[in-house]
Amino acid sequence: MTSLELILYAKPDCHLCEGLLEKLEKIRRPEWSIEIRDITTREDWFNAYQYEIPVLCQKLPDRERPLPRLSPRAGAEQLAKLLEKHLE
Numbered sequence: 001m002t003s004l005e006l007i008l009y010a011k012p013d014c015h016l017c018e019g020l021l022e023k024l025e026k027i028r029r030p031e032w033s034i035e036i037r038d039i040t041t042r043e044d045w046f047n048a049y050q051y052e053i054p055v056l057c058q059k060l061p062d063r064e065r066p067l068p069r070l071s072p073r074a075g076a077e078q079l080a081k082l083l084e085k086h087l088e
Contacts, residue, residue: 003031003032003033004029004031004032004033004058004087005032005033005035005058005059006024006032006033006034006035006056006057006058006059007034007035007036007037007056007057007058007059007064008020008021008024008034008035008036008037008054008055008056008057009037009039009045009048009049009052009053009054009055009056009057010036010037010038010039010053010054011038011039011040011053012038012040014053014054016053016054016072017053017054019072020054020056020070020072020079021034021036021054023074023075023076023079024056024079026076027076027077027079027080027083035059039053052069055069056070058086058087058088060088065088067082067083067086067087068082068086070082
């Protein structure tokens with residue numbers, strides 16, 4: 001896979017968000033970018049994701065594509081498998 005752009009919708013002091021980010025950093029490749037969007041900074045993000053965070057999306061040229069939610073208990077290897085299976 002070449003360049004990959006991911007977006008993580010999160011909020012400050014969210015242990016689930018921090019856990020997912022840690023797992024992403026463990027499996028991150030140099031060609032990946034991860035943009036963290038704090039949902040408390042925009043009303044539309046907050047309304048969309050306040051009960052769903054963390055939400056991981058793949059940024060595509062014409063849209064954002066939400067990726068399936070991973071159990072907080074899943075490890076970095078399981079996250080890597082999920083990404084491999086669901087990325088376009």
